[in-house]
Amino acid sequence: MNSTFRTLLSILLLAAGVFLFVYGGYDDSPGAQGLGLLIAAYGVVRFWRSYRASKL
Numbered sequence: 001m002n003s004t005f006r007t008l009l010s011i012l013l014l015a016a017g018v019f020l021f022v023y024g025g026y027d028d029s030p031g032a033q034g035l036g037l038l039i040a041a042y043g044v045v046r047f048w049r050s051y052r053a054s055k056l
Contacts, residue, residue, distance in 0.1 A: 003053070003054050006050040007047065007051075009046065010044075010046035010047035010050060011043070011047065012043075013039055013040070013042055013043030014040050014043030014044060014047065016036075016040075016043075017036045017037065017038070017039030017040025017041070018036065018040055019036070020032055020033075020035060020036030021033050021036030021037055022036075024036055
């Protein structure tokens with residue numbers, strides 16, 4: 001995959017996770033907040049891995 005595509009995908013995952021976390025708090029749904037937190041964390045991990053891979 002292209003590194004630009006990976007970076008864009010990780011940013012979209014992070015944004016979707018934050019949105020789901022905030023929406024879950026507004027809707028008072030702890031499951032949605034947990035899922036949003038997991039998605040956001042996965043987005044950060046993907047971004048960090050693509051960043052490190054581009055530096056090598």
